[in-house]
Amino acid sequence: MRHDAQGPDLDPKETAARPLSGIRSVPLPKATLSDATASLVVFLVAVPLSLGIAVASGAPLIAGIIAAVVGGIVAGAVGGSAVQVSGPAAGLTIIVADLVLTYGWRVTCFITLLAGVVQLALGAFRIARAALAISPAVIHGMLAGVGLTIALAQLHVILGGAPQSSALDNIAELPGQIADNHTAAVAVGLITIAIMFLWGRLPGIGRLRLSRVPAALVAVVAATAAATAGGWNLERVQLPDSLADAWSGPALPAPDQIHGVVVAVAAVAMVASVESLLCAIAVDGMHDGRRARLDRELIGQGAANTVSGALGGLPVAGVIVRSTANVRAGARTPLSAILHGVWILVFVALFAEFVELIPMAALAGLLVFIGIQMVNLTHVRDLRRHHESSIYLVTLASVVLLGLLEGVLIGFGLAMAVSLHRLTRVTVLTEERDDRHHVVVRGSLTFLGVPRVTQVLRNVPPGAQVDLDLHVDFMDHAAFESIHAWRLDHERTGGTVDIDEVHENWYERRSMHAPPSGKTSPDGLARWWAPWGLRGYDHADSASGLLMTGAREYHASTAGRMRSLMSRLALAQHPRALFIACADSRVVPNLITASGPGDLFTLRNIGNLVPPKGSGDDSVGAAIEYAVTVLEVPSIVVCGHSHCGAMQALLDGAHEAPGDARLTQLQQWLGTGAAELARSDGEAPETPSPAAVRVLSQTNVVRQLENLLTYPAVRHQLEEGRLELTGLYYDLETAQVHVLDDQLGEFVPVPPDRIPGPRTAPRDRAEEHSPA
Structure with missing residues (x-):
């Protein structure tokens, strides 16, 4: 059951007479306005970033603008993500800079075009999810290495010099650059970096939150204003006089360059695809709208790269900074990404003279800050918990010292080695207690672990009583034969072996002689x-x-x-629903909803009651306000059940009759809902029956949903279109869940098409989960 928001003069008694309808969807004009507002924010972030990435890539500055426009319009219109923003990506700068240096800019455009064609083919063959097989430790290490490389190179620009050909050369030349006097450039760079670092930490002014204004825009504008006001003689952005002068389309490579170009196409397609898909998945965790269709998104990225390469732009990928700004600004549909590309095009076409005031040192400072931010210590802490920090650090160092492709290959090889080690790792623990030998085997038991397991088992004294616990997620034939042979030998000596398999019965399925487990x-x-x-x-x-x-x-x-x-x-917790259920021990919310830790914020009490606001009970109201206001749950569920003792007590009049003094609080609690529930159909039946209890339990769910609307926090979220209310009824005898149908006004079995499979999406995204 889902409710429309009621007016400010809501009367809980009045709502009982109103029809129960579905949650009101967000009106199109409201969504359009939200997307338009968000697009302006992203546009302000994208212009300086696009120019800076073009500088770091050694490409024409207009190439960054072209890529930003194409990424916004083409990838936004064709792609499969609702709010992801695409454009020139910092993660591709090292590859592009090397390609420009090796093949020239026009051949690099040709490589970008072909990489887009490859992405189109990958998306058409539905293998987007295969790109996610690369270890996140390698991806994060690669991005961190790219960030450090960018920062080292752009430090030379801030100091008034030029980047060197490699990170090692940049490190070697840095002391000499620092020793020289580059006052104006250093000042501009430091102003940019300082504002980028401090802007999000400044307090708000009244109701204005300064952090909502893009830090990149503020930093570049402030640095430009300082340089202009001071009359500093600095290198500044230079754009072509016309679009005709700007166009520098793709060119075919020389015959001796074909082999290198093929490798470059594969590299650009791989890095752009993986970065875009990982960004799409990360952005999905920031909003509650439509989930990304990864194959469709890959097609959108391929189309954008094809167009960008043809128009002389940088390679395009999904970018997390602009996507995050888009979500936080309230974007809900791809219209925001498309409009941001339009604004960039209009701005550069009409106000190019303002762009040309920007000092190159300001863009360099912006890139230094972004490069350092790409070394995310949170990733290191998370990877340490999974013992994968070594992969991250090795990939990072390899990218910085050897190059992007070499670093990724080394990191991928190390990740494969670590995975193989884990797959073949087995631990064996032994303990002797109560004249019994207890042996515990954990891990994946393959032929590689047979020597260790056999050695431990052979040390068990003949004739001993043995408990063998197999906590293994896999057992190959060699491992089974070794354990089974030892068991037969040990039992011949008068010993006993009691085998207990915790996961699957790998041993029992392979042995006709396995004794029944006694544990x-x-x-x-x-x-x-x-x-x-x-x-x-x-x-x-x-x-x-x-x-x-x-x-x-x-x-x-x-x-x-x-x-x-x-x-x-x-x-942190981010539950998907506030689940209000009865305290009955037979009702297990996580079991009947197939949910896990972190999914449900559960509120349980006698009779799943929700006293109206102001009725005197604060505990239920506190939980509701916390779930809706602080946790921002998108759904509230009230679940009743059959054979409910609280409903039986109400029908019996237990809340009114003088009774046991030990149950006074229970009587008072039941009395909070008695006025509406005890006579749901007029007079209470003389002899309450199971059918009457069922009717009352279902009516109770409807009444509690209406009581929820008396809480301003709930009503406000409903008015904003960010909350839905649902009624469920659990039949204990059939173990079936029923849902309150809005149109029929009664509980019906949950239909199969309302039960999604694991990690699936609505019907418009079903194609994403079909076999490739």
Whole structure:
């Protein structure tokens, strides 16, 4: 069930008589206005960045403008991301600079054009997701190496000199550049860097947040104003007098250059594709709109690079800085990216003289700051948790010292070596307790781990009682044969072997002689959701004992696999829904919604009640306000269930009759909803039946959804089109979930087309998940 926002004079009693309708979608004019506003913000960010990247690439300055215009209009119109912005990318500067130096600018344009054709083919064959197989440690290391290389090169421009041919030469020449006096250029560069660093940290003025104004724009404008006011003699941006003079189209390479050009095309296509796809996925995490269709996005990037190369522009890729600015400015559709390209074209065509006032040292300072920002320490900390920081550091150093392609290949090779090591790594732990030998094997058990496992098993004394726990996610035939042969030999000596498989039954499936496990059920973790009693635990044990037993099972089988997920969730929570459910022990919200940690912000109480605002109960209201205002959940769900004890008590009049003094608070709590619930159909039935409890439980869900509308925070989010309300009903006997249908006004089974598969999107994106 989904509600429209009600007016400011909302009366909860009045809403009961109104039809329940679907959530109101954002009107087109409102979305268009939001996109237009966001496009102006991105335009202001893109102009200085595009010029700076052209400088760092050794390309004509107009090439950066062409790429920004084409990236915005073509990639925005054709691509598959709702809010990603494309344009000249810092991650491609080293490749482009080397290509310009080796082949000249016009052949570089030809390479860009062909790289776009390659991307079009990759997108057409639906292999976009294959590009994501490259380790993020390699990608982040590559970008960090590119950032350091850019920063080292542009430091020379700030100091009034020229970049050298390699990062090592830039480092070697840097002391000499610092020793020379370049006062004006240094001042402009330092002004730019200082403003870039400090702008986002400045406090707001009244209701104006200075951080909303692009730092790049402020830095370049301030540096330009200082240089102009001071009359400093500096090298400045030079644009061609006309578009005809600006055009410098692609040219065919010489016969002896064909082999190198083929390699360059593959390099540009690979780096641009991976950077764009990773950016699209990262941007998806910043908004709640349509998810990116990666194959479509790759086609959009290919079309943009084809056009950009043909018009004499730089290679195009999805860029995170402009995309982030786009999302934060309120963009919702590709219209924002398209309009930002239009604004750039209009601005350069009409106000080129203002662009030519910008000192080159200001663009260099901008690039130095961006280059340093590309070395993201957050990535290093995250990779350390996964023991992949060595891949990052080796890739970074290789890119800086050897070059981009060499660094990526070295990083990719190291990532493959680390992955193979992990796949073949196996740990064996032994412990002797209560006259039994306990052996635990963890990891992937392949022939490479057989010697270590065999050595440990051979050290077990003959005739001993052995518990062998196989915590393995894979077992090949060689490993099975070695363990099975040892087991047969050990049992011949009078010993016993009790094998317990925690994950899949690799050993049991391969052996006709495997004895039944005496420690866990054959189903293993496949029945993790079952109650303790159905998993073989003794209900005669105390509750605390069962809890400790369950905790030990969790630590032995699940905690290790949860650690990576929980380490990320520990930093912040971003639940997708506030789930209000009954405290009944038979209702498990995460189980009936197939959700996991971090998905649901759960509020449970007797009868899943939501007292109207101002009724005297603050705990429920506090949870609602926190979920809606602070966590900004996009959905609130109220879930009732069959055989609800609270609804039965209301029908029995337990909230009114004098009763047990020990239950006074329970009676008061039930009384908060009694006025509307006890006589949902007029008079309460003389003999409450299960059918009456069912009707009351479902009516209860509708009433609590209406009570939610009495909270201003909920109503405000509904008016903004950023929240939906849904009613669910869980039938305990059939284990089926029902949803409140808006049009019918009754609960119906959840239809199959409303149950998406893992990580899928709505129907308009189903093509993304079909086999390639």
